[in-house]
Amino acid sequence: MIHPCSELRFISPEVGYGVFATQDIPRGTFLWVLDYFDRILTPAEVGALQPQLRTIADRYSYQAADGNFVFCWDFGRYMNHSCEPTSRGVGDAFEVAIRDVAAGEELTSEYGTLNLLTPMTCYCGAPSCRGTIRRDDAARHFEQWDEQTRTAFALSHTVPQPLLPFAKLGARDLPLMDALQAGRATWVPSSRDFHIVDVPEEVLFASGHGAP
Amino acid sequence: MIHPHTRLVAIDSVVGNGVVATRRIPRGTITWVLDELDRPLTGTEMNAMPSCYDKLIDLWTFRDGRGHRVLCWDTGRNLNHSCEPNCGGSEFWFEVALRDIEPGEQLTNDYATLYMRPSEDFACRCGSPLCRGAASHEQVPIVVAAIQKQLQLALSELTLVPQPLSGLLRADWLERARELVASNLVAASVDAVVAVGE
Numbered sequence: 145m146i147h148p149c150s151e152l153r154f155i156s157p158e159v160g161y162g163v164f165a166t167q168d169i170p171r172g173t174f175l176w177v178l179d180y181f182d183r184i185l186t187p188a189e190v191g192a193l194q195p196q197l198r199t200i201a202d203r204y205s206y207q208a209a210d211g212n213f214v215f216c217w218d219f220g221r222y223m224n225h226s227c228e229p230t231s232r233g234v235g236d237a238f239e240v241a242i243r244d245v246a247a248g249e250e251l252t253s254e255y256g257t258l259n260l261l262t263p264m265t266c267y268c269g270a271p272s273c274r275g276t277i278r279r280d281d282a283a284r285h286f287e288q289w290d291e292q293t294r295t296a297f298a299l300s301h302t303v304p305q306p307l308l309p310f311a312k313l314g315a316r317d318l319p320l321m322d323a324l325q326a327g328r329a330t331w332v333p334s335s336r337d338f339h340i341v342d343v344p345e346e347v348l349f350a351s352g353h354g355a356p
Numbered sequence: 357m358i359h360p361h362t363r364l365v366a367i368d369s370v371v372g373n374g375v376v377a378t379r380r381i382p383r384g385t386i387t388w389v390l391d392e393l394d395r396p397l398t399g400t401e402m403n404a405m406p407s408c409y410d411k412l413i414d415l416w417t418f419r420d421g422r423g424h425r426v427l428c429w430d431t432g433r434n435l436n437h438s439c440e441p442n443c444g445g446s447e448f449w450f451e452v453a454l455r456d457i458e459p460g461e462q463l464t465n466d467y468a469t470l471y472m473r474p475s476e477d478f479a480c481r482c483g484s485p486l487c488r489g490a491a492s493h494e495q496v497p498i499v500v501a502a503i504q505k506q507l508q509l510a511l512s513e514l515t516l517v518p519q520p521l522s523g524l525l526r527a528d529w530l531e532r533a534r535e536l537v538a539s540n541l542v543a544a545s546v547d548a549v550v551a552v553g554e
Contacts, residue, residue: 180405181412181427183395196357196523197393215393217429309408 145179145310146220150251159267161222162250169245172299175230176253177311178237181217187344189213207259209236209338210314213347225277226252228270232293233257234332236314242296254289256281257335261343279339286336298329357394358432359387360520362463367436370481374436374462381457384513388432389524390449396424419471421447437491438464440484444503444510446470448533450525452514454506467491468499508537 149167154160169175185193185201190213193201204221205213215221223239229252231239239253255264255277264277274281282289301324313321316333323330361379366372381387390396402413402425416433417425427433435443441464445451457463464482472493480491488495511534519525 180401180409181395181416183393183429189392193392194524197391200393215429217395217427309406 145177145181145307146216146218146223147173147175147251148306150175150219152219152222155224159224161219162224162252163219163222165245165247165249165251167247169241170299170303171241171244172296172301172303173241173245174238174300174305174307174311175241175245175251176216176220176223176239177307178214178314179217179310180312182220182312183215183217185213185215187211187213187346191346191348202261206255207261207340209316209340211340211344223251223253224268225255225264225266226250226268226270227254227266227273227277228268229254232289232296233335233338234293234297235317235320237311237317238320240293240296240300242292254335256285257289257338259338259340261347279343280341282335282339286334289335290332293335294329294332297323297332300324301327357389357391357521357524358428358430359385359463362387362431364431364434367462371436373434375431375434376462377457377459379459381453381463382513382517383453383455384510384517385453385457386450386514386519386521386525387443387453387457387463388428388435388446388451389521390426391429391524393429394432395427395429396420397427399423414476418446420449421471435463435465436482437467437478437480438462438482438484439466439480439487439491440464440482441466441469441503444469444507445533448536449529450521450533452507452510454503454510466499466503468493468496469503472496504537504540507533511537 146163147169149165149169150163151166152161153164155162185205190201201213201215205215208214230243230245230249231241231251231253234240245251260277260279266273266275266277320332358375359381361377361381362375363378364373365376367374397417413425417427420426442454442457443451443463443465444454446465468491474493477490477492480487480489
């Protein structure tokens with residue numbers, strides 16, 4: 145579920161849609177949470193999708209750490225990638241704002257932790273743009289990413305969290321929630337640990353998708 | 357999946373958003389098909405959700421008459437109610453245009469065909485000359501009987517019009533729909549569901 149202070153806007157034919165903040169949102173806020181309406185698809189289910197639906201699932205779902213694909217039910221699925229994103233994934237169920245977000249700014253995330261099936265050319269325009277986003281980017285960048293996530297999550301108990309009641313927590317999220325309730329900074333799981341090395345065979349097309 | 361010649365538009369501050377046709381959609385066109393990205397929520401799944409989901413379930417899902425609340429992934433979930441709907445058939449797992457839908461016109465359902473419960477009666481502002489003023493569960497048998505005739509006609513024209521969603525329609529669903537409208541079983545099944553409270 146995407147943060148309530150956001151809206152969907154059309155950006156361009158090349159980029160498609162994006163999600164934009166309608167109010168200032170402070171660092172530490174959960175900009176998105178995995179919720180009970182989001183559709184979870186196993187690799188076998190993705191592989192068996194009718195072609196029209198497969199195109200949609202490929203564009204708008206991501207592969208979570210447990211190997212299943214997550215297709216968001218709301219416009220959270222339109223969040224674009226940026227190499228300098230507004231939020232990073234923490235645990236299985238949260239995207240935490242790693243900086244203050246101004247009203248009107250696009251909400252972006254890091255696709256390098258979403259187990260992309262194929263490398264993606266990036267046009268984010270950030271000074272540190274990597275040009276191509278790959279399935280195994282977390283293995284190279286996790287130290288910097290984790291530091292940003294840790295710093296942001298340490299603030300999470302100090303800011304309003306309208307999405308928290310809706311979150312569907314996984315096993316890895318429980319220690320995070322304990323820390324949040326206790327109001328203390330904590331260890332956060334490393335983004336490196338969410339990377340799945342192998343592309344599941346079930347989702348490979350005869351052509352088009354290969355190992356990145 | 358909703359018909360590709362539609363888009364979501366803001367209607368007004370009372371109704372919120374609605375789905376309008378971007379091109380003419382002739383009678384008999386399949387306007388929506390339940391697909392594998394739509395999510396039929398089971399009772400067990402809904403019971404596992406925190407109570408803050410109750411409102412979301414009411415707002416975004418419809419009953420399929422088999423104990424599910426179906427959450428559409430796309431703008432299929434944004435169809436508004438009309439007392440003179442131009443789409444019907446959700447109980448078949450697909451919907452069909454009951455009459456020609458002109459560009460700019462909203463696609464609508466009669467919510468009384470969606471297994472309404474007594475607690476779900478609402479004041480209607482659809483603006484149709486046939487507006488019942490209040491949509492009530494007590495109108496369900498009459499509404500369903502009226503729509504059934506329109507559905508029968510629309511289904512008979514299925515092969516006469518372009519069907520961009522045909523790749524998603526299962527042959528057995530179509531077969532079942534034709535049997536149901538031919539034998540008045542739609543009204544019977546709705547009556548049964550209303551009588552036992554699902």
